[in-house]
Amino acid sequence: MEKYLSVKDLENAAIELLPKTARDYYKSGATEEQTLTENRKAFQRLRIRPKCLIGVDSTDLRTTVLGHEVSMPVGISPTAMQRMAHPDGELANVKAAQAEKTIYTLSTIATSSIEEVAEAAPHGIKWFQLYIYNDRDVTKKLVLRAEKAGYKAIALTVDTPLFGIRRADVRNRFTLPPHLKLANFEGELANKINRSDSGSGLTEYVKNLFDKSLTWNEIKWLRSITKLPIIAKGILRGDDAIKAIEAGCSAILVSNHGARQLDGVPATIEVLPEIVEAVKDYNVEVYLDGGVTTGTDVYKALALGAKMVFVGRPALWGLAVGGQAGVQRMLSILRNELEHTFQIAGTPTVADITKDMVRHESAYSKL
Known part of the structure; x- marks a missing residue:
């Protein structure tokens, strides 16, 4: 694993290894x-503005997220059907997160069950x-199973009344390989995704199963069935962030679904400051995912107010290349890059990273 020096190295290797249908599914956008x-x-x-001669003998990447200490402010986002990348799939991914003392998020549409991952x-x-x-009732059972299995939070996806148009999946007539199933379900809910009648099997799967009529009231309902x-x-x-909080959410994950839902929306790092500002008077945490591939990316997000940063595709690339060891290599690359950034920027701890540590390039084009 030592030959992979960057997340980009892992991505390039994974692209070579993965079958076309899985590769295109993982890497494509809307x-x-x-x-x-x-x-x-x-x-x-975004430009980092380092402080000099701070006397940074050591760095401490630890932070606390929803009351739980993590070794660094980098966790793993939910990505679907990970056994397409490696036989161990979600199990390898969660083991890597545990070994690196950070957060793993399991997708509803996983090829390993809630209980297997736990x-x-x-x-x-x-x-x-x-x-x-x-x-x-399907939804309630999933939530209660997660709570019983020791999961610490529910990350409710709020941007998906249906899946976005992903042309690569349509061209490939994407389906889950027949030896795999959606492990959190039984019968039709588990196996319907193994076939495609007109295009993407995933799009056909969700079309009649996901509730398109959802409103913020559903968060109140969810709040009534779980203590998580x-x-x-x-x-x-920003206004959606406030609505989410008022409906009962404890945190906001700034995300555009890996750019897989609606093309033309902003990059997540672009809207992060608006959302941090909108919720500043509420006792909530703000996280970010989308486009993060380096330790300096993580640093910039922290400077703009993110409490935690999550990565999805990088974990898949590591998984495809080396299973648990590959995911751990990815996390260790980001950890090493982040440690160097902390040191050279003159901010020894997460608390030392303030918004003046980063400026947009436009601030310098006026000089």
């Missing part, structure tokens, strides 16, 4: 993929990403 590109480019338009990493901090199904904190995942507006 329609023209403008936002997919911007998620990364927006980080490059058993694989009993001491890890695990969150469960939730879609609300038309059948509320609820994270609103997919927020891109």
Whole structure:
């Protein structure tokens, strides 16, 4: 694993290894993929402003998220169907997160079950990403299973009344390989995704199962059936962040679903300051995912107010290349890059990173 020196190295290797259908599913975005590109480019338009001669003998990346200490402010976002990348799938991913003492988020649409993942990493901090199904009983059972299995939060995806147009999946007539199933379900809910009648099997799967009529009242309903904190995942507006909080959410995950929902929306790092400002008078935490591939990306997000940063595709690349060891390599790369950034920027702890540590490139173009 030592030959992989960057997340980009892992990505390049994974792209070579993965079968075309899985590769295209993991890496593609919605329609023209403008936002997919911007998620990364927006980080490059931010400049770090290091402080000199601070006397930083050591750094401490630890932080606390929803009351749980993590070794660094980098966790793993939910991504679906991970056994397409590696036979161990979600189990390898959660073991890596546990070993690195950070958060793993399990997708509803996983190829390993809630219980299997909990058993694989009993001491890890695990969150469960939730879609609300038309059948509320299906949804309730998922939440209660996650709570019983020791998950620490529910990350409710709020940006998906249906899945965005992902042309690569349509062209490939994407389906889950027949030896795999959606492990959190039985019968039709588990196996319907193994076939495609007209295009993407995933799009066909969710079309009649996800509830398109959802409102903020559903968060109040969710709040009534679980004691776990609820994270609103997919927020891109300050007013939506406030609505989520007022409905009962404990945290906001600024996300555009890996640029896979609606093309032309902002990069997540671009809207982060608006959302941090909107919720400043509330006792909530704000997180970010989307486009993060380096330790400096993480640093920039922290400077703009994120409490925690999550990565999805980088974990898949590591998984494809080396299973648990590959995911741990990815996390160790980000940890090493982040430690160097802390040291050279003159901010020894997370608390030392203030918003004046970063400026947009436009501030310098006026000089």
